[in-house]
Amino acid sequence: MTRYAVIGDPVAHSKSPRIHTLFAEQFTADVQYAAIQVEADGLKSFVDEFFSAGGGGLNVTVPHKESAFALCASTSIQAQLAKAVNTLMLDSNGELFGDNTDGRGIVTDITENHQVAIAGKRVLLVGAGGAARGALPALIEQSPEQIVLVNRTLAKAQTIQNEFADIARVDATSFEALDRKPFDIIINATSLSLHGELPALSPALIAESTCCYDMMYGDSDTVFVSWAKQHGAGVCLDGLGMLVEQAAESFLLWQGKRPETQPVIAALRR
Ligand code: NDP
Numbered sequence: 241m242t243r244y245a246v247i248g249d250p251v252a253h254s255k256s257p258r259i260h261t262l263f264a265e266q267f268t269a270d271v272q273y274a275a276i277q278v279e280a281d282g283l284k285s286f287v288d289e290f291f292s293a294g295g296g297g298l299n300v301t302v303p304h305k306e307s308a309f310a311l312c313a314s315t316s317i318q319a320q321l322a323k324a325v326n327t328l329m330l331d332s333n334g335e336l337f338g339d340n341t342d343g344r345g346i347v348t349d350i351t352e353n354h355q356v357a358i359a360g361k362r363v364l365l366v367g368a369g370g371a372a373r374g375a376l377p378a379l380i381e382q383s384p385e386q387i388v389l390v391n392r393t394l395a396k397a398q399t400i401q402n403e404f405a406d407i408a409r410v411d412a413t414s415f416e417a418l419d420r421k422p423f424d425i426i427i428n429a430t431s432l433s434l435h436g437e438l439p440a441l442s443p444a445l446i447a448e449s450t451c452c453y454d455m456m457y458g459d460s461d462t463v464f465v466s467w468a469k470q471h472g473a474g475v476c477l478d479g480l481g482m483l484v485e486q487a488a489e490s491f492l493l494w495q496g497k498r499p500e501t502q503p504v505i506a507a508l509r510r
Contacts, residue, residue: 241270243294244494247278247286248301255508256299259487262507263499271296271495283307291330297494298328299487305340305370312338321404322373327490339493342371343378345486346455346479350425351382353481353505356451358382358425364418365389366439367429368396371455375429376400380408384425387411390418390439392430415440422447426468428454433462443471451475455482481505 246256252275260273278286283304290298300308305324309315312325313335319325325338350356363384365372368391379387388411391397397412404410420442430439433456446452452468457480461469468476484505492498 241272242296243290244271244273244297244299245276245290245295246273246299246301247276247283248304249277249279251275251277251301254301255483256301256487258508259484259504260491262504263488263491266499267495267497269495278304280304280307284311287311287328287336291328291336296329297490299490300326300328302370305374309338312336314338316340318343318374318377321377321407322370324370324374326374326486327493329494339490340374340377341486341489341493342374342482343376344489345484346375346427346453346482347378347382348485348488348501349477349479349481350451350453353485353501354451354475354477356425356475358384360385361424362386363388364423364426364445365429366427366441367391367431368393368400368412369429369431372429373400375427375455376404376410377407379427380404380410388413388418388423390415418442418445420444422450424449425451425453426473428452428456428464431456433458433464436463438463438467443467446471446473448472449474451477453477453479455479457483480508484508 254275264271309325316339319340322340327339331337389397394414401410401412450473452473454462454464457478
C-alpha cells in the first residue's frame with residue numbers, strides 16, 4: 241500500500257481524500273490518502289519524514305504552497321512561473337520534485353468539461369494571489385487573444401505582468417481603470433466568495449456569451465456564480481471541476497494513469 245496525503249493548515253475540510261479514494265477505486269490501486277494538518281514551522285521536517293518513510297506523494301494546500309516550492313530540488317515550468325507547488329513527489333534520483341497542477345485543472349474544466357474555448361478569447365482574471373499565478377501559465381498556453389489581470393493591490397498584478405513578460409503579454413490593471421467592455425471569459429481567482437463577497441466588477445463586463453468561472457465552490461451557487469447568472473452570463477461555473485481536474489493531474493504524476501473525472505465530479509455534486 242502506498243501512502244499519499246494533502247497537507248495544509250487547516251485541512252480537515254479538504255475534499256482531496258474523497259477524490260483520491262474514488263480515483264484509486266477506478267484502478268483498484270492499493271493507496272491510502274489522508275488529510276494531515278501541518279504547521280508552517282514543521283513543514284520541512286514533515287515532508288522529509290513522509291518521503292523517507294516511503295510516502296508516494298503529497299498535495300499541498302494553503303498556506304504551504306510557496307514554502308513547499310522552496311523545499312524542492314527541481315520543479316516544473318508551471319511551478320516556477322507560479323512560484324508555488326500543489327504536488328510533491330520524489331524524482332528518479334530520490335530528490336524532491338514539485339509541480340503545480342492548478343492551471344491544468346482549470347483549463348481542462350473550462351475547455352473539456354464545459355467545451356468553452358479559451359483560444360482567441362478575451363480573458364479577465366480577477367485576483368493576483370497564488371491561485372491566479374497557478375492558473376496563468378496554462379491559460380497562456382491556450383493562446384487567448386488577451387489576458388487582463390485585475391487586482392485590488394495593483395502592484396501585485398504588475399509584478400505578475402513583469403514576471404510573465406517573456407512568455408506572454410498580461411495587462412495588469414486596477415478595478416477602477418478596467419474598460420467596461422464585455423469579456424469572453426471572467427475568472428474569479430480572489431478569495432472573496434469565501435466571505436460571500438463580490439469583486440468590484442461592473443455587470444457591463446458580461447455579455448450573453450460570457451463564461452464566468454469562480455474558483456471557489458460550494459453546495460449551492462457561490463455569490464459570484466449568482467451574480468453572473470443574474471446578469472445573463474451564458475455559462476456560469478464554480479471551481480469544483482477545477483478541484484477534481486487538478487487532483488487527476490496529481491494522480492497521473494504519481495500513478496502514471498489519469499482517472500475518469502466525470503463520475504467523481506458527479507459524486508461530489510451529490
Ligand atoms: P490568496 O490569498 O493567495 O489571494 C487572494 C486574492 O483575493 C488576492 O488577489 C486578493 O487581493 C484578493 N482579495 C482578497 N480579499 C479581497 C477584497 N476584500 N477585495 C478585493 N480583493 C480581495 O488566495 P488564493 O489565490 O490561494 O485562492 C483564491 C481562491 O481560489 C480561494 O477562494 C480558493 O479557495 C480558490 N482556489 C480554488 C482551487 C480549486 O481547485 N477550485 C484551487 C486553488 C484556489 P490582494 O492582492 O489585493 O490582497
